[in-house]
Amino acid sequence: MGTMLQSAGMQDGKIPEEMNIESREIVIDIHKKYISAGADIITTNTFGANRIKLEKSKYELEEIIRAAVHNAKEAAKEFENVSIGLDIGPIGELLEPMGTLSFDEAYETFKEVVMLGEKYNVDLYLIETMTDLSEARAAVLAVKENSSKPVFCTMTFDESGRTFTGVCPESMCIALNALNVDAVGINCSLGPKEMVPVVDKILEFSKCPVIIQPNAGLPVSVNGKVVYNVKKEEFAEYVIDFVKKGASLVGGCCGTTDEYIQYLKSKLKGESKAQRSNKQISRVCTATRFVNIEGVKVVGERINPTGKKLFKEALRNNDLDYVVREAITQVKNGADILDVNVGLPEIDEKKCMVNVVKEIQSVTDVPLQIDSTDCKVIEEALRVYNGKAIVNSVNGTEESLNNVLPIVKKYGAAVVALALDDNGLPKSAEERIAIAARIVKRAEEIGISREDIIIDALTLTVSAQQNQAKETVKAVKYITDVLKLKTILGVSNISFGLPNRNLLNRTFLTMCLNSGLTLPIVNPGSSEIMDTIMAYKVFNMEDVNEENYVKHFAVNQDEKTTTKERDTADLKEIVIEGLKDEAAKATESLLQEKKELEVVNEYLIPALDIVGERYEKGIIFLPQLIGSAETVKKSFExxxxxxxxxxxxxxxxxxxxxxxxxGDIHDIGKNIVKVILENYGYDIMDLGRDVNPEYVAEMVQKHDVKLVGLSALMTTTVKNMAITIEKIKDKKQDCKVFVGGAVLNEEYAKMINADFYARDAKESVKIAESVLRKH
Structure with a gap:
């Protein structure tokens, strides 16, 4: 749509959605061209139509959406079997914890758009060009909760195989399939050739139909004019191959005119879509990491107040850093999933759970198990959880089945099923198995898949009920071998009240692992427990050639950390781990013996360098990068x-x-760069968005600034970036300019006469250091 509007004469910097009202015939004509070219679905000119992006528009949101839908319907009325999709793009601001926009604010913003889509009766919703899985989830939920129409959702990936915020294709598929979207896929950012590795992953991981909309390559300059570098023939060749692999819906994004669609349609005649055979695998995920629940995966038990005096105090005092430390420590010690329980009668459990989930997800990327007996707590946590979680738990009572299972189904979570019911604790393996089978039947009846059901056969204290240990082991084996379900157990429950608990725990663990236990809930800080699991994986052929076992014991076991052992004054480690609340205290402590600049140069900058290096290597992603930057901000204060x-x-x-x-109203990239540069000690003058070239140049001259950073996310506004650079160069010859944004690359930056191209926030730091060190 943007390409077509530009070729139809849309002025630089113009809000494209306003043309629905001011240039109706142009928009209608564009729709007709695509329909005539063979498009089955046309999408409305509403990519930026939300109240945040239209803040400076002269028109109300409803005026624009009403006109956009009317234009699409007007174009389609002469044709048969054309569906109209309401196009929903990103809001343009980062959600928490990376930004300041809350999940609820994002949801309400999308809900407004969806309600108007319902009012003016579109056929479906296309959520596209998403980079943040949390934002994509908010948009999908806004559609699912306010409409019965189909919803497609596509995200945009770069050549690293991840989105701008670090989302991997696998996690996108797992999380959005969980929300029961009608199609999931990729659009924009890349040409079809570069998309191939990402598309292959999506086709492997998505259970629902896959939608693919590549760009016509990348923008390049030819005789001073911006064109895309992939011709329609090459475009069609790759897209047809996607269909042969199993893609269900295909089309084009930036640069794909009606000629591309017409050519693609003609070449698709006679082609048949491959049948994808998606293996049903138990999976959970965060935005940047997924876990296949195949073989043994460790669930960390330490985020739970039961029997933990210090933990209870931390919850009462809202000391989230204490909780986050527990999370980080367990992950370092080998946890694959973290159980999260914050249930104390004297606190607001719902509010605390939501805050804890957000904080943990800002510093680590392991999936979470939401552990509560309160359905409202479970639902609020699942709502903000960025990925697909496990719910702990449902049991065989009617109350639990009726209250918990619908929530699990709505959010597509996996669920732990406790083998107990109204009759209390079962005494035999057979009773446990019968209850488990009944829970599974009820779950399947409302559409929860078997691979998302994990059975807890109950670990009872051996000191009180010695004969029950064998019954639990027997039940685990039957559930694994006969019911073909995953199992989970709180292992340490077995040893309460007895000496040498670790011996009992690891012996019981070994018996259960040998019977097929999938998810042991244990303390990862216990070397005996983790060593036992490592050894078991060798014998169970989960550790090929014993590589992980050898690596595990090559590391000095004394390096394993527990919360109590940590030195809270280690500011560098605090920054790396993103422990915001501890940064101020550690800084105050250091100032007793260090000068301010020494703290910056010896602790903060080295820590940020380590974080930046991990970010560049793909070890951590944007949430963790921002988390560390925000931690430095606390120290700087x-x-x-x-x-x-x-x-x-x-x-x-x-x-x-x-x-x-x-003309560009996107602040995301600029704001991230701003945060990072500020925390490296640079003074940032943020002029905001949609800034006139003359004003930028005036401010450069007025404040004698040696370096300017310019951002653009839309192809339609890159020309204004070139004009801004020209104005700066005219006024201040010794000022350098660096540029960044999704539509830019090194070649394009040179073309518009920029001095530097910053592909990410870390690169901007290198640029700043190279320029400002000279001054």
């Missing part, structure tokens, strides 16, 4: 206050102006 009290010195390493160019 203390340092600046200290300097102010002494009335001496400055922490600034130089001044940088940043702006999103005229």
């Amino acid at each position: 203390v340092l600046k206050q200290s300097l102010k009290s002494k009335e001496s010195g400055s922490l600034s390493k130089g001044k940088i102006i940043m702006a999103t160019v005229k």
Whole structure:
């Protein structure tokens, strides 16, 4: 749509959605061209139609959507069997914890759009060009909860195989399939050739139909004009191959005019879609990591107040850093999944659970098991959880089945099924098995798949009920071998009240593992327990050539950490781990013996360098990068206050102006770069978004700034970036300009006369250091 509007004469910087009202005939004509070319679905000119993006528009949101839908219907009325999809793009702001927009605010923003789609009766919804899985989930839920129409959702990936925020294709499929979308896939960002590895993963992992919409390659300059570098013939060749592999819906994104669609349609005649055979595998995920529940996976038990005095105090005092430390420590010690229970009668469990889930997901990427007896707590946690979680738990009572299972189904979570019912704790393996089978039957009746049901055959304290240990082991084996279901057990329950608990725990664990236990809930800080699991994996052929076993014992076991052993004054580690609340305290402690700049240069900058290096290598992703940057901000507040009290010195390493160019209302990339640069000690003058070229140049001259960062996310506004650079160069010859944004690359940056191209936030730091060190 953007390409077609530009070729029809849309002015640079114009809000494309306003053309639904001001240039109706142009928009209608574009729709007709695509329908005539053979499109079965046309999407409305509403990609940026939400109240946040249209903040500066002269028109109300409803005016624009009403006109957009009317234009599409007007174009389609002469044709048969054409569906109209309401196009829903990103909001343009980062959601928490990376940004400031809450999940609920994002949901309400999308809900407004969906309600208007319902009012003006579109046929379906296309959520597209998403980079943040949390935002995609908010949009999907807004459709699912306010409409019965089909919903497609596509995300945009770069050549690393991940989205801008680090989402992997596998997690996208797992999480969005869980929400029961009608199609999931990829659009924009890449040409069809570059999309191949991502498409292959989506086709492997998605249970629902797959939608593919590549760009016509990448924008390049030919005789001063921007064109896309993939011709319709090459485009069609790759897209047809996607169909042969199993894609159900195909089309085009940036640069694909009606000619591309017409040519593709003609070549698709006679082609048949491959039947995909998706193996039903138990999986959970976060946005950046997925876990196949195949073989043994460790569930960390430590985020639970039961029997933990310090943990209870932390929850009462809202000390989330204590909870986050437990999460980080368990992951370091080998946990694959973390059980999260914050149930204390004297606190607001729902509010606490939501905050804990957000905080843990900002510092680590392992999937979570939401553990509560309160259905409202479970639902609120699943709503904000960025991925697919496990719910712990449902049991065989009618109350539990009626209350918990619908929530599990709605959010597509996996669920732990406790083998107990109204008759209380079962005494035999057979009773446990019967209850488990009944829960599975009820779950399947409402559409929960067997691979998402995990049976807890109950671990009872051997000191009180010695004969029950063998019954549990027997039940685990039957459930594994006969019912073909996954199993989970809280292993340490077995040894309460007895000496040498670790011996009992690991012996019982070995018996259960040998009977097929999939998910042992254990303390990963126990070397005996983790060593037992490592050894078992060797004998069960889960550790091929004993590689992990050898690596595990090559590491000095003394390096294993527990919360109590941690030095809270280690500011560098605090920054790396993103423990925001501890940063101020550690900084104050260091200031007793260090000067402010020494703290910056010896602790903060080295920590950020380590975080940046991990980010560049793909070890961590944007949430963790932002988390560390926000932690540094807490430290900087203390340092600046200290300097102010002494009335001496400055922490600034130089001044940088940043702006999103005229006509572009996206702040995401710029804001991330701003946060990172600020925390490296640079003073940032943020001019905001949709900034006039003349104003940027004036501010450069007025404040004698040596470096400017410009951002653009839309192809329609890159020309204004070139104009802005020209104005800056005219006024201040020794000012350097770096540029960034999804539509840019190195070649394009040179074409518009930028001095540097910043592919990500870390690159901008290198640029700043190279330029401002000279001044």
